[in-house]
Structure formats: structure tokens, C-alpha cells
Amino acid sequence: MSLLGKRILLIVSGGIAAYKALELVRLLRAAGCGVTCVLSRAGGHFVTPLSLQALSESKVYTDLFSLTDESEMGHIQLSRAADLLVVAPASADLLARMAAGLADDLAATVLLATDKPVLVAPAMNVRMWQHPATAANMATLAARGVRVIGPDEGAMACNEFGPGRLAEPPAILAAITALLAPAPGPLAGKHALVTSGPTHEPIDPVRYIANRSSGRQGHAIAAALAALGARVTLVRGPVTVPDPAGVTVVRVETAQQMLDACLDALPADIAVCAAAVADWRVAGAASGKIKKSPGAPPPVLDLVPNPDILALLSAPRPDRPRLVVGFAAETDALDENAAAKRLRKGCDWIVANDVSPATGIMGGEDNTVHLLTAAGIEDWPRLPKTEVAQRLAARIAAALA
Numbered sequence: 376m377s378l379l380g381k382r383i384l385l386i387v388s389g390g391i392a393a394y395k396a397l398e399l400v401r402l403l404r405a406a407g408c409g410v411t412c413v414l415s416r417a418g419g420h421f422v423t424p425l426s427l428q429a430l431s432e433s434k435v436y437t438d439l440f441s442l443t444d445e446s447e448m449g450h451i452q453l454s455r456a457a458d459l460l461v462v463a464p465a466s467a468d469l470l471a472r473m474a475a476g477l478a479d480d481l482a483a484t485v486l487l488a489t490d491k492p493v494l495v496a497p498a499m500n501v502r503m504w505q506h507p508a509t510a511a512n513m514a515t516l517a518a519r520g521v522r523v524i525g526p527d528e529g530a531m532a533c534n535e536f537g538p539g540r541l542a543e544p545p546a547i548l549a550a551i552t553a554l555l556a557p558a559p560g561p562l563a564g565k566h567a568l569v570t571s572g573p574t575h576e577p578i579d580p581v582r583y584i585a586n587r588s589s590g591r592q593g594h595a596i597a598a599a600l601a602a603l604g605a606r607v608t609l610v611r612g613p614v615t616v617p618d619p620a621g622v623t624v625v626r627v628e629t630a631q632q633m634l635d636a637c638l639d640a641l642p643a644d645i646a647v648c649a650a651a652v653a654d655w656r657v658a659g660a661a662s663g664k665i666k667k668s669p670g671a672p673p674p675v676l677d678l679v680p681n682p683d684i685l686a687l688l689s690a691p692r693p694d695r696p697r698l699v700v701g702f703a704a705e706t707d708a709l710d711e712n713a714a715a716k717r718l719r720k721g722c723d724w725i726v727a728n729d730v731s732p733a734t735g736i737m738g739g740e741d742n743t744v745h746l747l748t749a750a751g752i753e754d755w756p757r758l759p760k761t762e763v764a765q766r767l768a769a770r771i772a773a774a775l776a
């Protein structure tokens with residue numbers, strides 16, 4: 376996997392994390408990439424054109440309306456002369472302008488004019504990241520094929536804690552490598568859609584229905600499929616495990632959002648539904664916090680069924696993935712229930728596991744699974760979830776070969 380000779384257009388937007396862009400330029404140069412930088416006006420408050428120029432050994436572009444720049448290298452050419460556009464850090468503001476298709480500065484203009492793949496590394500305050508506007512912008516960008524790395528979770532410059540930190544430069548480099556020099560694996564050229572984690576179904580603005588899924592197994596499957604060369608879209612509910620590098624991550628909260636994101640991601644060759652989707656949601660979640668008043672009876676929750684994403688992806692349709700894999704987390708009569716589920720849902724394979732509390736599987740590191748296909752049942756030994764994922768990915772690759 377070599378980045379030698381690849382050309383990166385690095386767009387540095389505003390934010391305290393812009394200093395990490397300097398380290399990214401250094402890593403890219405060391406990997407043999409040519410790097411050209413575009414520094415947004417806000418980015419220029421945090422790093423100087425001179426430091427980017429010294430590290431990239433190339434001219435740094437900062438102003439859309441520089442006639443000298445336009446005559447040397449027009450913004451259209453700038454946007455297309457690279458193999459990949461990387462936005463690091465990607466501020467909430469620039470992501471919003473990308474989603475809206477604005478072209479109000481050089482950074483936004485080259486992003487709108489490009490015909491090349493785009494990778495964004497968001498960095499912002501945790502509340503800005505979690506704001507529904509940013510979530511909607513990220514979903515729009517992911518549906519258009521923009522790749523995402525991070526953000527990481529941790530302490531923020533604003534004395535808050537949570538997701539919003541720029542991914543570390545080595546992780547951004549790994550994501551760039553996965554895009555530009557993917558390991559030539561058996562799943563190269565294939566698109567895999569993976570769902571992972573729980574869903575949160577709101578009761579009111581502060582309460583929700585959830586489950587104990589950690590997302591570990593689904594995330595490991597996404598990483599294992601990417602390691603075999605697949606282009607992976609991971610649609611994941613709220614989890615704390617880190618997103619795997621080199622896959623496109625779409626973050627959702629509810630089952631309905633998960634379904635919409637999956638349908639947006641089609642066509643796919645492979646779909647693996649590992650998410651623990653809530654079976655029901657509250658009909659008409661309250662828009663204000665439900666108050667408890669002394670002596671009043673507790674509220675009654677009126678539940679309605681959620682869409683069954685696995686069944687919908689498995690249904691015959693022109694863009695049905697060739698191989699659809701579901702999970703069956705059961706506490707009783709595992710194999711019988713899983714076999715019935717395979718037929719009921721219409722999926723090709725079911726990965727069945729016993730999630731009785733005594734097994735420690737839900738939220739734990741290991742898993743004991745049975746693989747049900749049309750040919751029968753295979754019992755796999757207890758394995759770390761990463762190894763279950765690797766075995767499953769290898770089986771998927773063999774089935775599609």
C-alpha cells in the first residue's frame with residue numbers, strides 16, 4: 376500500500392485543531408505524496424500560509440479572487456489536479472456550506488467544482504457536532520459519497536468532553552491510504568453496507584428507549600470487510616466504540632433514520648445488519664419533557680413497530696444486495712429461532728448468538744456464533760468479536776468470488 380506520487384489537495388478550515396494539519400502535511404510528504412494546501416480565511420487565524428508552504432513545499436492558496444492564482448492555476452483546475460481532496464479540520468461551517476453546495480470562498484468552491492473523491496475530518500465543539508443541523512449535513516454529505524474520518528471523543532479545548540476532536544493525523548493518513556491505495560483484497564470493487572449499534576427511540580427530548588448493544592461486533596465486521604478491500608458504508612446508532620478507519624460512517628439515532636441512511640447507501644453488493652434496532656418506537660414522542668406530578672399515574676407509552684431494515688433490504692428489488700446477512704440474538708432455542716428468522720426476513724445468512732446474560736456477550740469482547748445458511752448450520756467456537764468478524768468477512772468474500 377503506497378501513497379508514493381499521489382496528489383492531495385488539503386483544505387484547512389478554521390478551528391483550534393488546525394495545528395494538526397501541519398503534522399498531517401508532514402506525514403503525507405513523508406509517505407511520498409504531493410500536497411497542495413488551501414487555507415480558509417478562518418483557518419488562517421490558527422495556522423499561517425508560511426508554515427503550510429514550508430512543510431508542503433508548495434504554494435498555498437488562500438483567496439478565491441487572486442487574479443495571479445487564477446492565471447497560474449484556476450480554481451477548477453486546482454480542484455481536479457489532485458487524486459483526493461482532504462478537508463482537515465472540517466469545521467461545522469464548511470461542512471454546512473458543502474452540504475448546501477455553496478461556493479462563497481476558495482475552499483467551498485474547489486469542493487463544489489471537484490470531480491475527485493473527498494475525505495472530511497470534522498472537528499468542532501461537541502454540541503455543534505451533536506446539533507441536528509450538523510447531523511443532517513453529515514448525512515447529506517455521506518449520501519453523496521463524501522468519506523468521513525472521526526471525530527474522536529475526548530477532552531475538548533472548550534473544557535467540554537465528547538465527540539468533536541479532530542482524528543489524529545496518523546488515523547487520517549490511514550484513511551487516505553485506505554482510499555487511494557487500498558489493500559488489493561478479494562472484496563476490492565465491492566460495496567458493503569453494515570449496520571451497527573443500538574438505536575435510540577425518543578420518549579421526550581430527554582428520555583429514550585435503548586438497548587445494551589455496544590456496536591463492537593458490527594464495527595469489527597465493517598473493519599474486516601474494509602481490510603479485504605471492500606468499500607464500506609457503516610450506518611451506526613449511538614455507540615462509544617471508535618469508528619473504524621477507512622470506512623464511510625453515517626451516524627444515526629433512530630430506526631427510521633437508520634433505514635433512510637441504508638436506502639441512501641444502496642446499491643451495495645453486501646449488506647450485514649448487525650445493529651440491535653429497537654423493535655418499537657413511541658408513537659408521537661412528546662416535544663416537551665414529560666413532567667411527573669405527585670400522585671399522578673405514570674405515563675403510558677403507546678408503542679408502534681419500527682421498520683424492519685433487514686427484511687426491507689432482503690426483499691426482492693432491482694438493487695437488492697447479492698448477499699444479505701442478518702443477526703439473531705436469542706436467549707432460547709437459538710438454532711430453531713434463527714432458522715425461522717432467516718426464512719421470515721428473507722435474508723441469505725443469519726449469524727445467531729446466545730445473548731443470555733450469563734454469556735457476557737452483549738457488550739463484551741467475545742462472541743459464540745452459529746452461521747445459518749441455506750446449506751445448514753455451522754457452530755463456531757467462542758472467539759473475540761474481531762475474529763468472528765474476520766471469519767465472517769472471509770466467508771462473504773468466498774461466497775461472492
Ligand code: C5P
Nearest residue numbers: 648649650652681682683684685701702
Ligand atoms: O427480529 P430481530 O430483531 O430479532 O432480528 C434481528 C436482525 O434483524 C438483526 O440482523 C437486526 O439488525 C435486524 N433488524 C433490522 N431492523 C429491525 C429489527 C431488526 O434490521 N427493525
